Amino acid sequence: xxxxxxxxxxxxxxxxxxxxxxxxxxxxxxxxxxxxxxxxxxxxxxxxxxxxxxxxxxxxxxxxxxxxxxxxxxxxxxxxxxxxxxxxxxxxxxxxxxxxxxxxxxxxxxxxxxxxxxxxxxxxxxxxxxxxxxxxxxxxxxxxxxxxxxxxxxxxxxxxxxxxxxxxxxxxxxxxxxxxxxxxxxxxxxxxxxxxxxxxxxxxxxxxxxxxxxxxxxxxxxxxxxxxxxxxxxxxxxxxxxxxxxxxxxxxxxxxxxxxxxxxxxxxxxxxxxxxxxxxxxxxxxx
Numbered sequence: 250x251x252x253x254x255x256x257x258x259x260x261x262x263x264x265x266x267x268x269x270x271x272x273x274x275x276x277x278x279x280x281x282x283x284x285x286x287x288x289x290x291x292x293x294x295x296x297x298x299x300x301x302x303x304x305x306x307x308x309x310x311x312x313x314x315x316x317x318x319x320x321x322x323x324x325x326x327x328x329x330x331x332x333x334x335x336x337x338x339x340x341x342x343x344x345x346x347x348x349x350x351x352x353x354x355x356x357x358x359x360x361x362x363x364x365x366x367x368x369x370x371x372x373x374x375x376x377x378x379x380x381x382x383x384x385x386x387x388x389x390x391x392x393x394x395x396x397x398x399x400x401x402x403x404x405x406x407x408x409x410x411x412x413x414x415x416x417x418x419x420x421x422x423x424x425x426x427x428x429x430x431x432x433x434x435x436x437x438x439x440x441x442x443x444x445x446x447x448x449x450x451x452x453x454x455x456x457x458x459x460x461x462x463x464x465x466x467x468x469x470x471x472x473x474x475x476x477x478x479x480x481x482x483x484x485x486x487x488x489x490x491x492x493x494x495x496x497x498x499x500x501x502x503x504x505x506x507x508x509x510x511x512x513x514x515x516x517x518x519x520x521x522x523x524x525x526x527x528x529x530x531x532x533x534x535x536x
Contacts (some may be wrong), residue, residue, distance in 0.1 A: 251295040252347035258287050259342050259517050266335060267511035274508060281334035285312065288341040304344060307358070312341030314359050328509075335513045336366065345521060352524030361525045365516040368526045373512050375450065378457050391456050399452070407445060414440045461505075468494050468501045475503040 262284040269276035289312075292305040316337030322328040339362055354361060382388040396403065414437035422429050463478060471477075471494055494501055523529060 251291055251298075252345055252349070254291045255288060255342055255345050256347070256349075256521065258284055258291070259339075259521070260514070262338065263335070263510075263514035263517050266331070267514050270508045270510035274505060276331060276510065278331060278334070281331065281338045284338040285334070285341045288312070288338065292341075304346070307344055308341050311343055311359050311362070312337050315340030315363060318363060329506075332509060335510060336363070339366070339513055339517055339520075342517070343520065350522045352520065352522060353528050355525035355528035355531075361527070362516070362520055365520050365526045366512060369515045369519065370509065370512045373509070373515070374454075374507050377507050378450075378454050381457055381461055382453070385461060388453075388456055388460065391460065392453050395452050395456060396449075403448060403452075407441070407448065410444045411437075411441050414444075463502055463504050465500050465502050468498055471495055471501055471503070475501075476505070478502045478504045 262280055266276040266280050288308065289305075292308045296302040296305045316333065319328060319333030319336035320330075323330050323333045340359065343358060343362060356364065415434070418433065418437045419429060422433060427433070466475070471491055477494070519526060
């Protein structure tokens with residue numbers, strides 16, 4: 250009964266804020282607050298019914314730790330304040346003991362949750378950026394010009410990565426008396442290829458960030474939900490600031506950013522059903 254309540258709270262809450270974020274770029278703050286409060290009440294009721302408060306204390310530790318990490322990311326300007334509380338809600342919901350699923354844990358629970366969020370978040374942002382590029386085909390032309398303009402710098406950067414990867418491999422092989430083989434050299438070769446992909450992705454995302462996410466609009470059209478680039482933290486401006494900017498006139502640069510919130514529903518469901526993404530990645534790679 251208590252596990253079903255937690256599952257329902259998580260699915261409905263994360264689905265709602267994900268939907269609102271995709272549709273309007275914002276979601277009501279009361280939703281993650283309510284999820285945290287509801288999770289604590291359910292855990293408290295469970296503890297009183299079983300006379301075992303370990304689940305409640307574990308939930309509080311997970312929730313406060315992840316809320317703190319999320320708030321640090323918010324203060325650093327990497328996340329919106331709502332994302333910080335959504336991460337905290339994810340922490341307060343777990344652990345969930347249910348007979349419905351048998352998730353496999355590899356890391357400590359808080360580490361597992363945040364690694365799941367960032368792993369699926371990375372995949373989500375790559376797909377999100379590619380979709381934006383497809384919808385704005387000129388981005389690929391801009392990427393081609395950017396790569397040509399910075400070709401010398403990028404070439405020497407990849408050369409340094411290659412020398413470092415293959416040099417380190419040869420040195421480690423020599424230190425243990427192993428003759429480098431094709432199988433062994435495939436490791437640094439794979440690292441170099443992955444580095445080239447990340448470098449290409451970095452230049453691509455940089456164009457998306459500068460050319461699509463940042464827009465210049467008349468101050469008179471500024472609305473609640475628009476985020477001026479001058480704000481240090483990713484937080485919606487209050488009504489007073491909007492009125493002040495409108496009265497000042499001219500133009501305002503606003504930044505949209507990736508609508509990240511749907512990741513929390515994905516990470517929640519994966520953690521609930523399967524557990525640790527790191528475990529599954531290692532299992533798949535090991536065959």
